Amino acid sequence: MFAAATLAILVTMGLALIRAFRGPTVYDRILAVNMFGTKTVLFIAVFGFLTGRPDFLDIALAYALINFISTVAVLKFFAYGDLDNTAATPDEGEDG
Amino acid sequence: MTMIVDVLSWVCLLAGGFLGISGGIGMLRFPDFFTRLHAAGVTDTLCAGLILLGLMMQAGWGLVAVKLFFIILFLSFTSPVAAHALARAALHGGLKPLLHKAEEDPSKP
Amino acid sequence: MVTVLGLYNYWIAIFLMMTGFYVVIAHGNLVKKIVGLNIFQVSVFILYISMGKVQGGSAPILAAGVTVYSNPLPHVLILTAIVVGVATTALALALVVRINEAYGTVEEDDIHSQDEPG
């Protein structure tokens, strides 16, 4: 049963990957990366059960957090990088 | 009792896997970014939640279940927020082709 | 068939390594070169880690009831290599930023052409 779930996750990862390659806009790619990250979390969690050592969920947990951080970072940098290359200040979220 | 839990967890895992694949296909087939966001939302929340719930049932009470619970919690926190930020950035980012497409898209109100 | 399956991991590692190598020598953009170097680096990581895998083994964290463990030594080497790798990548990126400030471009050819007259 875990194998089936793993397979499903792998297929989804593949689909997300295709979207990331094709993605016409940057946002599509970000979305695909985000989704891919979530799928990686799931994959690691399920794989731990598949191999019978489910103690390694820390990794999945770390992924879930880091993935969020990197998505936010990507969005922020993208927004500023695109606005004006020379005046890009990635640190003005608060006092704008 | 264990039988019921087993069956339930299998159902959860399979449903999660199915939702994952369907979300992936939607991700591939939908016409523009904002509709794709919906597909990705399905896989990020419900699919992940179901699969992790299924795993939790398999794990039984213990540290593993607590960790899984935390993963669910974090995912259910972060992925909608990420999706929100993404949609917002796409709207605000002055992405002309995208906004244009979104206006043309009949499925979007 | 057994040969192909048994060597598949090496071939992928070599393929990745060559991809990274190709990016480094064929592309002029310095950022892309760094990405290429990183791909190269990951290929080495994968080579090491896949060599450390033992069939039927488990992660080298001792637990009751597990007898076969994968080799922990490559893990240690690669673990530190990854962090060192990101540190060196940061150094390289810092250099790129400074080059961009000095020359106004990150294309290798443009930098060369700017250097030639002076």
Next chain:
Amino acid sequence: MLLSFLAITAIAVVRLRDLFGVVMLFSIFSLLSAAIFVTLDAVDVAFTEAAVGAGISTVLMLATLALTARTEPPPRHGTLLPLLVVCVTGGALVYGTLDMPRFGDPQAPIHQHVAPRYLQDSPAEIGLPNVVTSVLASYRGYDTLGEITVIFTAGAGVLMLLGAGRRRTAHRDDDKDKRGSAMKHSLVLRVVAKILIPFVLLFALYVQFHGDFGPGGGFQAGVIFAAVFVLYTLIFGLKAARAVVSPRVLHVLSALGVLLFAGVGVAGLFAGGNFLDYSVLVRHPVAGQHLGILLIELGVGVTVAAVMIMFFYLFAGRTR
């Protein structure tokens, strides 16, 4: 299957000309390789790769892109010659693999020498379940010290390159206003970040001190710690983050970690053992090993976290 994904991603990275997309794909690439590390039993490595590849290095690359050009012009040279070189080299390497031991073969030479000793003796000598941590911090402590020094040196190098000579400190107000209206960061993001950050910090500490028993340790915890600060900086601004941890503190901390590491080694010398020999620190050798590894991991964590945050500050602050 995952390996094939990896190869395809690599090709896509090569072909894509939009550098932003390249960085995105590179992030996927490192997520994939981390997943592969999990399947190959290297949980510690996967942990590190996850935190580093998906978090820090993506962010740093993006920061560089924000400072330089975003797209790459088409290549001006012919691509044939490099391709040829690559094919020849690759062919030679493939030929070389034909003699390599098969994947997962327990008889491979790599599994014959030191590894069995580590696996068999480390429970008695060090008493930690996580062999990777034992090897990292105790058996191969010298290596780790060297690597920490490399990281510290890289931090110093980046500091020299980017820290001094800031180009323009005055920033344009009209620009700021424009940005403020367009990208004022949403309330949702801020609230969630506020809720999330304490938990992540707690998690980083857990990783730091649980590394003896499960996957984790100083390297991973340091990177996660740094990632928290990256998140904080992204959402609340560089100024706020600098108020929390000032760059000066970071400089001191990054050196302090290395010193702590080396200091533990020297303490071993004074206690009558060898450099980095923890068994002599406390009367009971195993307890001494525990203490030594804990301290060393702490040193590693502090240095890695400080250097990573410093990288981020420097790259982010460069534009001001």
